[in-house]
Amino acid sequence: MTPRQLLDPTSERGPADRPRTPRPESLQGLTVGLLDIAKPRGDVFLDRLHELLSARGVEVLRFRKPTYTKPAPIDLRREIAVRCDAVVEALAD
């Protein structure tokens, strides 16, 4: 499919890609959500990540998608957005 092109209305001093949301200076003292995308054995990986992040002063919350095959339900996303300062989704293969 022919890519759709738009002309840049800005001064072009910044990148053309959609930027990622700004990051905090550090995760220490913040709440990070670990979202298990429900592939087998992902929980083992996330358990270890949980230990490592907690050891670095991060408050960790755990979440799990009901099924790998569909996007996270809107309630789950909202809950993560409200309760967490950042999120890690794992483990896709």
Next chain:
Amino acid sequence: MTALEAQRVPAVFVASSEFAPAADAQGAALGFRPAAVYVAHPVQDRTDDEMRALADDAVAGVWASLSQASRG
């Protein structure tokens, strides 16, 4: 992921390196490339100890992609 980033929640996904081409293609299609940390393939048939080792290797990258701290 894009939904969470759009709600100003920094997000990163962790995936096996096999996932990288698909992730790139999806990023191009969406016009947005989320932060990603890749771990060595394969993943499924690892022992628990090996899985934990993958997490040990990945944590620095996770930290760096969610904060302004430099890697390491």
Next chain:
Amino acid sequence: MVIYASHVGLPDGYAVFVKASCPTCREVAPVLRRLREAGVPVSVYTQDDPSFPSGVEAIDDTDLHRSYEAGVEIVPTLLRVTGGAVAETLQGWLRADWERVTGVPGLGDGLPDHRAGCASRTLDPEVAEMLAVRLGARRLAARRVELGDLEDEAEAMFERGWTDGLPVVPPTPARVLRMLEGTSRHPEEVVAVVPPDLVDCTVEKVAINAVLAGCRPEYLPVVLAAVEAACTDEFNVHGVLATTWSAGPVVIVNGPIAARVGMNSGGNALGQGNRANATIGRALQLVVRNVGGGRPGGVDRATHGNPGKYTFCFAEDEQRSPWEPLAVERGLAPGRSAVTLFAGSGLQPVVDQLSRTPESLARSLAASLQAVAHPKQALAWDALLVVSPEHARVFREGGWSKARLRQELDGLLRRPGAELARGAGGIAEGIPAALADGEVSKFRPGGLLIVHAGGTAGLFSAIIGGWVSGALGSEPVTREVRE
């Protein structure tokens, strides 16, 4: 009449453009064979079927490049080419003309004397757009932003921060090229240096933002004038942007261009609903944000802002006005088109349904004008008074020129400094004691602008409070519109 490019890259002799699906072209095919037999140097370009017409070594122009460059609108078209330029153009079949131009008598045996042609394929809407983009787009300098296959266009522009919070029109190359047709100015001409990032803003960049805003191409000259005016040192758009005050640029349009592009100077002229009013003001705001880089939370630190920061643009009603247009009052020759930029902070309507004399109405307006920014502030703040037709009638019937009204208002707007001083009346705000001697005028000389606009029903006028003037503030600026 059709104007063709003077140099079209065709060989000297004759060029004929045809398409097989055109009945007239099919009838004319034997004529073309006859011309070649007679040794006339004729090149035949076919727009659809390269095997048509037979016997003339037809040239395949199915990509329509030749037809487009030659500006062909009708088929068959016969061009006489001399020195690489078109010397004569014939559209359709007319025996007398074809014989004269080619010098070959007895053409078209069995054909009627005259038969109209068909539309050239270059005029198919889809084709026209595609050709304009392919052949014109390389002239566009702006960076191309490629959307992902799955990206929604509207969301994509929100997410890249290109909007003012409302959806915008995707600036495709075709749309921007069409927008640029609204001006004879060169796309690469630098119109202004836009603060706060001090970016050179070209005609093309303004056109892209005009597309975003929803402008029609004919609005572009007004937008360009507004950008020029806004970016002057006098208007100080940087200051207007950065202030915590509610101000934003207000664009008042004078002259013939207002009616020509369909602006509203009458009922609800300061409100919504008119495309030209809405999108011209919006385009200016988008240029300032997108090109200059000034955004709320960044350089824009307004406490409240005002809805006019989406768009605030209207035309003066010159026809019904008892007075000279604002731009003329400010020095422009009558009959010219211009924009005046004013740093305005919202709208304060004034009701007076009982004054039958100009004296009484002037007092009403003065009492309301005194309250601009703060009743006890003086000389620092400007204002724009929009007098409605019903109120203007009172002044007209009283025989008051604008100068007369201004003189009256000046007198009414002088208050004892002691009343305005800080602390006076139990109000800490006010003018410093050092300025509170004698009488003090509300507005600095030139600080009160008066225009005529609005619907014919309604004994109301409107005050658009301004911002501070002087070195750190903003001065109204008038700029002629160049087309």
